[in-house]
Amino acid sequence: MTTYAFLGALEQGCAYGLMVLGVYLTFRVLDFPDLTVDGSLPMGAAVSAVAITNGVDPFVALFIAMGGGFIAGAVTGFLNTKLKILHLLASILTMIALYSINIRIMGRPNMTLLGQDTVLTPLLNLGLTPSVAAPVLFSGFCILVVILLIWFLHTEFGLAMLATGDNRQMITSQGVNTDFMIIFGVGLSNALVALSGALIAQNQGAADVNMGVGTIVAGLASVIIGETLVGCRTITRALIAAFIGSILYRLAIAFALSAKLGAFRVTPSDLNLITAILVVAALTAPKLKQRWAR
Amino acid sequence: MMLSLTEIVKYFHRGSVNEVLALNGASLEVKRGDFVSIIGSNGAGKSTLLNCVAGCFAPDSGSIVVKGTDVTSWPEYKRAAYLSRVFQDPLRGTCASGTIEQNLAMASRRGKRNTLAMGVKKREREEFREQLATLKLGLEDRLKDRAGLLSGGQRQALTMLMATMVRPDILLLDEHTAALDPKTSAQILELTDQIIHEQHLTAMMVTHNMQHALELGNRLVMMHQGQIILDVEGDEKKKLQVQDLMERFYAVRGETYSDDRALLV
Ligand SMILES: Nc1ncnc2c1ncn2[C@@H]1O[C@H](COP(=O)(O)OP(=O)(O)OP(=O)(O)O)[C@@H](O)[C@H]1O
Numbered sequence: 001m002t003t004y005a006f007l008g009a010l011e012q013g014c015a016y017g018l019m020v021l022g023v024y025l026t027f028r029v030l031d032f033p034d035l036t037v038d039g040s041l042p043m044g045a046a047v048s049a050v051a052i053t054n055g056v057d058p059f060v061a062l063f064i065a066m067g068g069g070f071i072a073g074a075v076t077g078f079l080n081t082k083l084k085i086l087h088l089l090a091s092i093l094t095m096i097a098l099y100s101i102n103i104r105i106m107g108r109p110n111m112t113l114l115g116q117d118t119v120l121t122p123l124l125n126l127g128l129t130p131s132v133a134a135p136v137l138f139s140g141f142c143i144l145v146v147i148l149l150i151w152f153l154h155t156e157f158g159l160a161m162l163a164t165g166d167n168r169q170m171i172t173s174q175g176v177n178t179d180f181m182i183i184f185g186v187g188l189s190n191a192l193v194a195l196s197g198a199l200i201a202q203n204q205g206a207a208d209v210n211m212g213v214g215t216i217v218a219g220l221a222s223v224i225i226g227e228t229l230v231g232c233r234t235i236t237r238a239l240i241a242a243f244i245g246s247i248l249y250r251l252a253i254a255f256a257l258s259a260k261l262g263a264f265r266v267t268p269s270d271l272n273l274i275t276a277i278l279v280v281a282a283l284t285a286p287k288l289k290q291r292w293a294r
Numbered sequence: 295m296m297l298s299l300t301e302i303v304k305y306f307h308r309g310s311v312n313e314v315l316a317l318n319g320a321s322l323e324v325k326r327g328d329f330v331s332i333i334g335s336n337g338a339g340k341s342t343l344l345n346c347v348a349g350c351f352a353p354d355s356g357s358i359v360v361k362g363t364d365v366t367s368w369p370e371y372k373r374a375a376y377l378s379r380v381f382q383d384p385l386r387g388t389c390a391s392g393t394i395e396q397n398l399a400m401a402s403r404r405g406k407r408n409t410l411a412m413g414v415k416k417r418e419r420e421e422f423r424e425q426l427a428t429l430k431l432g433l434e435d436r437l438k439d440r441a442g443l444l445s446g447g448q449r450q451a452l453t454m455l456m457a458t459m460v461r462p463d464i465l466l467l468d469e470h471t472a473a474l475d476p477k478t479s480a481q482i483l484e485l486t487d488q489i490i491h492e493q494h495l496t497a498m499m500v501t502h503n504m505q506h507a508l509e510l511g512n513r514l515v516m517m518h519q520g521q522i523i524l525d526v527e528g529d530e531k532k533k534l535q536v537q538d539l540m541e542r543f544y545a546v547r548g549e550t551y552s553d554d555r556a557l558l559v
């Protein structure tokens with residue numbers, strides 16, 4: 001792997017790191033498999049791209065993107081809790097709807113940000129090269145969000161959210177409205193995913209309605225890689241693991257793309273298959289281990 | 295009156311072939327400080343009655359009034375301000391992935407708004423330790439252990455403590471010792487009796503063990519086919535014997551009582 005590919009993977013790992021933290025929130029904390037992310041990632045990209053081309057400050061554009069993501073997630077939560085639609089199906093419905101909405105937001109399936117100021121501009125003005133500026137800024141975002149989430153999940157409110165995912169009966173009998181917790185939690189998760197999408201769009205200079213395909217699988221793979229290699233004994237550790245898992249996942253992908261087996265080369269279009277197999281393996285490994293242990 | 299249940303009717307799967315009439319016009323008035331034991335055969339509607347009080351589902355008709363407030367249409371989480379519960383399954387009352395202190399912290403805020411303050415506060419830890427010490431299970435030294443590591447009996451004792459940390463107006467116990475071995479069951483029952491007496495709680499306890507039903511509580515209620523068919527209290531209850539209950543029970547079932555049956559099933 002070249003240094004260039006390595007830095008590229010690091011940059012991607014950090015940019016997608018926020019998405020992975022979002023997936024961790026739904027998948028692990030709330031026990032809510034949420035496919036909304038495939039739509040809320042491009043939504044974040046689209047919202048921030050449109051905002052920036054309309055003269056909004058790139059940093060402010062990030063907040064608007066998060067707002068959009070929050071609403072998308074909250075809709076999924078609403079469909080599940082209030083309209084009693086199965087969580088997976090509810091999130092697929094929102095995801096599909098977001099495809100149309102994202103094209104409406106941009107007015108077309110994709111748009112470029114070439115020549116526009118982005119969140120990277122201040123760093124580039126300091127003389128940093130793009131391949132350094134992006135990992136630095138994005139890892140800064142991730143570390144900040146990891147710290148905020150560690151704090152949040154240790155508050156009274158955060159504890160109630162953890163309990164909602166663990167034992168809904170118990171926390172309901174303590175007087176917590178779990179419907180609200182789920183709507184808010186899935187919203188928060190998708191706000192992070194949209195933030196991730198906004199950063200990616202600003203970094204690559206374009207937003208595309210199809211850029212979200214496979215987001216959930218990549219997110220799950222990252223979460224699982226992190227848990228396996230870093231551990232998840234405490235919430236603090238699990239959150240750090242999710243972030244590191246995101247970087248390791250992108251490194252693994254970059255490695256796979258650079259590998260050659262005789263005349264066979266992995267192409268970027270193979271990645272979804274590889275990732276899916278990886279997730280299946282990781283999800284079943286603990287069960288197989290148990291069976292062998294007996 | 296602490297709790298008034300009036301003509302509660304509850305169907306499950308109404309209108310389908312599986313239709314069950316779980317509560318058929320059950321009425322009950324529970325006074326402040328009453329400790330009511332509830333007995334009855336499987337499927338008599340005991341759990342359904344408690345679930346209706348707790349708000350797991352709304353009754354098809356009838357009303358539930360707690361301390362003068364009609365809560366019939368209140369969701370379960372809102373009623374938590376008035377009542378707390380201990381379930382038959384020890385796994386249901388605690389959050390397995392949370393630590394003992396986190397579970398206690400959540401219970402110490404039952405019915406209150408959750409804020410962004412720290413979930414477990416330093417000054418609370420000392421209180422938690424003291425309260426856990428009263429259980430005499432050594433849990434006071436294990437505040438940071440996950441609740442999932444505890445045995446069924448320990449978890450049930452913890453749940454008992456959690457249910458009464460914030461004094462509930464009504465304590466609901468649904469066969470809360472049935473999943474435990476006889477010795478642990480007796481310990482938890484003693485703890486239950488002790489807490490209810492010390493705090494002068496109003497409680498409703500479902501049990502299949504008639505001895506327990508006779509020993510504990512100032513009042514005994516028997517249910518059958520969704521109705522309350524016996525309700526005795528005070529001195530009359532004190533005089534009651536297992537045999538009386540048996541005879542009474544088999545009479546409504548149209549069977550004769552034979553001595554070797556010790557449980558109501
Ligand atoms: N959630 C439910 N869905 C469908 N039917 C139910 C449900 N809960 C209870 N029932 C039915 O309602 C009737 C009363 O059940 P309930 O659980 O209240 O009995 P119980 O007196 O608690 O019995 P047990 O002693 O076995 O716990 C039963 O016929 C039961 O099958």
Ligand SMILES: [Mg+2]
Pocket residue numbers: 340341342468
């Ligand atoms: Mg029952």
